Amino acid sequence: xxxxxxxxxxxxxxxxxxxxxxxxxxxxxxxxxxxxxxxxxxxxxxxxxxxxxxxxxxxxxxxxxxxxxxxxxxxxxxxxxxxxxxxxxxxxxxxxxxxxxxxxxxxxxx
Numbered sequence: 001x002x003x004x005x006x007x008x009x010x011x012x013x014x015x016x017x018x019x020x021x022x023x024x025x026x027x028x029x030x031x032x033x034x035x036x037x038x039x040x041x042x043x044x045x046x047x048x049x050x051x052x053x054x055x056x057x058x059x060x061x062x063x064x065x066x067x068x069x070x071x072x073x074x075x076x077x078x079x080x081x082x083x084x085x086x087x088x089x090x091x092x093x094x095x096x097x098x099x100x101x102x103x104x105x106x107x108x109x110x
Contacts, residue, residue: 002097005079008043009094009101012068015041019069020107023058040089042074043098049074051089065106066094 019038036058040049049071061067068080069089075082079098084091094102103109 005097006101008076008079009098010105011043011045012041012094012098013102013105015039016062016068016102017105017107019058020062023055023062038069040071040074041068042070043076043079044074047071047074053089061091062108064093065103065109066099068092068094068102 019041022038023036034056035052035054037050037052038058040047040051051069051071053069058069061069067083068091070092071088072085072090075090075092079096080092080094082090083093093099
């Protein structure tokens with residue numbers, strides 16, 4: 001089970017890195033909107049669902065290296081817990097080995 005948790009953690013960290021790049025580009029191209037579209041950060045490598053989120057909400061969630069945005073129903077209860085429900089997305093907290101990977105691979109924690 002721990003290897004599965006680590007794999008899921010790496011997959012989610014990859015999606016987080018993509019979203020961090022989207023956020024940087026969005027900031028550089030600020031068009032007067034306070035929202036951005038990110039990718040679902042679930043551990044499914046085939047998931048390409050989008051989430052619309054405010055910039056302030058993105059920053060608030062991103063402040064915790066173990067917190068991720070996922071579409072409703074995409075959480076994996078054996079490796080993470082849903083800590084917030086919203087219409088468009090859930091916020092999950094990674095636990096165990098996947099939480100360790102999330103902390104290790106956090107691009108904001110250099």
